[in-house]
Amino acid sequence: MNLEDALIDSISFAMTPLQQSIRDSAERFARNFGRDGEGGRPGDLGLDALAGDITELGFARSEFPAVLIAEELGAGDAVKALELLLPLPALWFLAAAGRSADFDRCLQRWSAGLGGPGLAIQREQGGQARLWTLSATPAEEVVLVDVQEEGVRVDCLPASRLAGTISPVLGDGPLHLTMGRGDPLHTLSGDCVDRDALASACGETVQLFSAILVGAMRCCTEAAYDYADQRKSFGRPISHHQAVAIRLADTLIACQGAELLLHRIASVESGRDREDARLLSGQVAAASRIVFRDALQVFAAHGYIAESLAAKNYRVSNALVAMIDAIAAIDG
Amino acid sequence: MTKLDEKRVFELAHQRAVECGIDFKTLTQAIDGATLATDRTGEIPDSFWTQFDVRPLNLNWVPDAYSSRPTVHSALGRAAMVEELGYADPGYAISMPGPGLSMPPLAALGNPEQQSLHFGRFDSDIPRWGAFAITEPSVGSDATAIHTSARKTTGGYVLNGQKCFITNGARADYVIVFANIARDRGRFGIRAFLVERGTAGFSVDRVEDMLGLRGSMLTALSFEDCRVPEENLLWGAHVGRHLDAFAAAQGAWDFMRPMLSCIIVGFCRRTRDLIAQYIAGGGPDGRPDWGQARVERYLADMDREIMTARLLAWQAAWKYEQGEAMSRDASMAKAYASRLAQQLVEKAMDVLGMAAFEPSSRLEKAWRDAKAFDILEGTGDMQRQMIASLHRRERTSRQIQLRAA
Numbered sequence: 181m182n183l184e185d186a187l188i189d190s191i192s193f194a195m196t197p198l199q200q201s202i203r204d205s206a207e208r209f210a211r212n213f214g215r216d217g218e219g220g221r222p223g224d225l226g227l228d229a230l231a232g233d234i235t236e237l238g239f240a241r242s243e244f245p246a247v248l249i250a251e252e253l254g255a256g257d258a259v260k261a262l263e264l265l266l267p268l269p270a271l272w273f274l275a276a277a278g279r280s281a282d283f284d285r286c287l288q289r290w291s292a293g294l295g296g297p298g299l300a301i302q303r304e305q306g307g308q309a310r311l312w313t314l315s316a317t318p319a320e321e322v323v324l325v326d327v328q329e330e331g332v333r334v335d336c337l338p339a340s341r342l343a344g345t346i347s348p349v350l351g352d353g354p355l356h357l358t359m360g361r362g363d364p365l366h367t368l369s370g371d372c373v374d375r376d377a378l379a380s381a382c383g384e385t386v387q388l389f390s391a392i393l394v395g396a397m398r399c400c401t402e403a404a405y406d407y408a409d410q411r412k413s414f415g416r417p418i419s420h421h422q423a424v425a426i427r428l429a430d431t432l433i434a435c436q437g438a439e440l441l442l443h444r445i446a447s448v449e450s451g452r453d454r455e456d457a458r459l460l461s462g463q464v465a466a467a468s469r470i471v472f473r474d475a476l477q478v479f480a481a482h483g484y485i486a487e488s489l490a491a492k493n494y495r496v497s498n499a500l501v502a503m504i505d506a507i508a509a510i511d512g
Numbered sequence: 513m514t515k516l517d518e519k520r521v522f523e524l525a526h527q528r529a530v531e532c533g534i535d536f537k538t539l540t541q542a543i544d545g546a547t548l549a550t551d552r553t554g555e556i557p558d559s560f561w562t563q564f565d566v567r568p569l570n571l572n573w574v575p576d577a578y579s580s581r582p583t584v585h586s587a588l589g590r591a592a593m594v595e596e597l598g599y600a601d602p603g604y605a606i607s608m609p610g611p612g613l614s615m616p617p618l619a620a621l622g623n624p625e626q627q628s629l630h631f632g633r634f635d636s637d638i639p640r641w642g643a644f645a646i647t648e649p650s651v652g653s654d655a656t657a658i659h660t661s662a663r664k665t666t667g668g669y670v671l672n673g674q675k676c677f678i679t680n681g682a683r684a685d686y687v688i689v690f691a692n693i694a695r696d697r698g699r700f701g702i703r704a705f706l707v708e709r710g711t712a713g714f715s716v717d718r719v720e721d722m723l724g725l726r727g728s729m730l731t732a733l734s735f736e737d738c739r740v741p742e743e744n745l746l747w748g749a750h751v752g753r754h755l756d757a758f759a760a761a762q763g764a765w766d767f768m769r770p771m772l773s774c775i776i777v778g779f780c781r782r783t784r785d786l787i788a789q790y791i792a793g794g795g796p797d798g799r800p801d802w803g804q805a806r807v808e809r810y811l812a813d814m815d816r817e818i819m820t821a822r823l824l825a826w827q828a829a830w831k832y833e834q835g836e837a838m839s840r841d842a843s844m845a846k847a848y849a850s851r852l853a854q855q856l857v858e859k860a861m862d863v864l865g866m867a868a869f870e871p872s873s874r875l876e877k878a879w880r881d882a883k884a885f886d887i888l889e890g891t892g893d894m895q896r897q898m899i900a901s902l903h904r905r906e907r908t909s910r911q912i913q914l915r916a917a
């Protein structure tokens with residue numbers, strides 16, 4: 181293959197039929213988010229199957245199904261997407277640490293609709309620990325990723341052991357972000373996780389969370405365009421005012437750029453490396469700042485109401501960006 | 513490193529407050545202690561106002577002629593005070609008792625009896641608020657296009673329409689409502705009415721649950737065949753021919769934008785201090801050591817920008833006091849300060865990462881508060897349009913003068 185063909189091959193923007201169908205079903209699933217009693221079981225989308233090796237499911241690595249699903253769910257509702265998908269990274273960390281018994285037990289519970297594990301990251305510094313936990317309220321177990329100087333250990337603990345102060349950053353839904361600071365939880369034993377396996381779990385998690393954010397960006401951008409065409413000031417739709425048009429254009433550029441980079445990184449073998457994870461986290465953070473700030477600005481005071489789509493995403497994206505950054509910064 | 517002169521600003525604020533009888537230290541400390549709870553509940557409990565003498569707060573912006581107590585005279589004194597309040601909490605700063613944004617139109621359009629009666633009510637030991645209502649569900653930036661109507665009847669007017677996002681709307685004793693007596697006359701058909709709380713046909717529909725500045729009680733109001741007596745129309749022969757009600761609304765923004773900019777400057781200083789504290793306490797988790805030189809440059813950059821924001825705000829406030837044309841300066845101050853606030857919270861988030869979400873951290877709240885600054889009292893886009901068009905107008909008139917000379 182000559183150089184040009186090889187490059188073209190590596191940047192194919194076309195989706196395979198399998199990708200297209202995953203995307204479509206995730207989109208249909210996300211459309212039901214707002215309806216009572218709909219959605220929520222991992223089996224409905226085959227999410228639990230994505231905890232293992234996707235090539236065993238017949239996917240090529242370059243088809244990144246988890247990312248495609250996360251993006252569509254994020255476009256539906258970022259918090260719900262996070263709630264649904266959260267067990268995946270928890271399981272990936274267990275797999276990276278070779279804790280197969282915990283992995284099997286957690287996966288079984290999740291597949292049976294009994295709730296998946298939450299995820300907690302502990303980082304020790306100068307004898308003090310900072311701990312954040314993200315879990316759906318019914319989570320019974322939490323996978324703790326303990327980042328220490330000498331390496332990273334992973335354990336699976338009852339959620340009650342990690343109860344911290346609840347910080348309602350993600351709204352009043354069932355998803356809780358808890359933050360704590362204090363004595364480190366020294367329960368972890370055994371070897372540190374292999375560096376490459378750890379990088380891979382981190383890389384996949386960064387991609388998954390970034391995809392939720394990219395989906396939310398797309399949704400918010402489209403909503404801003406809709407609003408700008410409907411809302412009038414000085415006798416014309418606000419989209420006709422250059423200042424608004426420029427903001428809408430910048431929002432779209434940021435959103436599209438982040439999506440392309442996400443797909444590019446998700447499709448290549450090196451995409452789960454530390455460097456790529458940091459690259460992606462940096463770009464998604466930068467794009468997200470632009471999109472959620474500027475989309476809210478288009479709605480102005482109406483977008484500043486806490487329950488509005490723009491306000492919710494402005495708030496949630498901030499937490500997601502910080503989480504992605506924290507996970508990308510984990511080094512074994 | 514550029515000095516932010518915090519000590520002298522605080523001293524000035526403190527001195528001026530003491531001269532008016534405001535226990536500034538207790539006030540700012542009380543705000544500091546209450547801010548996170550208010551952020552959770554969206555309320556400032558009544559008990560908050562019992563911790564100090566509220567009369568001087570009520571009277572703070574009341575014109576001297578109608579105040580029983582000395583008020584803050586100088587633009588700089590006012591600027592320093594609101595900067596310190598903004599440092600304590602910007603949501604509280606805009607929720608302080610007193611006439612607030614309703615002061616300039618009442619002062620400009622009200623006759624002496626109206627002013628005496630309505631400013632007089634602030635001479636009280638219980639907190640009292642005035643509110644200013646122009647924004648409507650379908651009209652914001654284009655404020656001359658308001659739909660609320662005022663129909664003349666015997667003895668007064670009948671108001672119909674809706675207002676939204678009115679600061680302190682649910683706690684206000686009265687609201688200055690801008691309504692149209694003749695829509696076809698554009699801005700010249702607009703009049704200002706003082707509507708008392710409890711007037712039949714006037715209702716507080718809801719207090720909005722906002723993303724930030726949550727103590728400020730942004731309220732949706734409605735007027736259904738609301739009868740307002742003639743004496744509550746702020747208009748008459750005493751209003752000079754050069755003034756219309758909409759110009760008085762603009763006068764309110766001219767007065768308030770520099771003050772709001774100072775509140776934002778205080779907010780920026782607080783954000784800067786939170787970042788500095790965090791770096792001093794060990795710095796970002798898992799990231800390479802910053803090194804003294806880099807930290808200093810980083811903080812100095814913020815100081816430089818905060819200082820610039822403050823100078824723009826002070827200049828606008830000072831020009832207002834001198835009676836000079838300053839709409840352009842007020843817009844510049846507000847546009848610069850709001851953008852800076854957003855940049856600083858973004859920086860803070862980048863530096864602190866997950867640590868910003870610890871329950872005791874104010875940064876997640878700051879992140880939400882900051883977004884309001886570019887919206888209230890005119891969006892950044894509108895400020896920039898005004899800056900450019902007012903500056904062009906000024907250049908043209910200067911050129912004409914030069915040519916004539």
Ligand SMILES: Cc1cc2nc3c(=O)[nH]c(=O)nc-3n(C[C@H](O)[C@H](O)[C@H](O)COP(=O)(O)OP(=O)(O)OC[C@H]3O[C@@H](n4cnc5c(N)ncnc54)[C@H](O)[C@@H]3O)c2cc1C
Binds near residue numbers: 411412677680728890
């Ligand atoms: C915290 C807070 C406090 C407030 N307090 C009060 C109060 O006490 N009293 C009161 O009356 N109102 C108040 N408001 C309302 C505020 O004044 C309006 O939100 C503001 O004027 C913008 O109006 P809007 O939200 O309807 O946005 P819109 O006017 O609908 O604007 C939407 C978007 O279009 C842009 N846009 C519109 N026209 C143009 C144009 N010609 N050129 C370029 N861009 C344009 C805007 O910049 C914005 O990004 C408050 C709002 C907030 C958030």
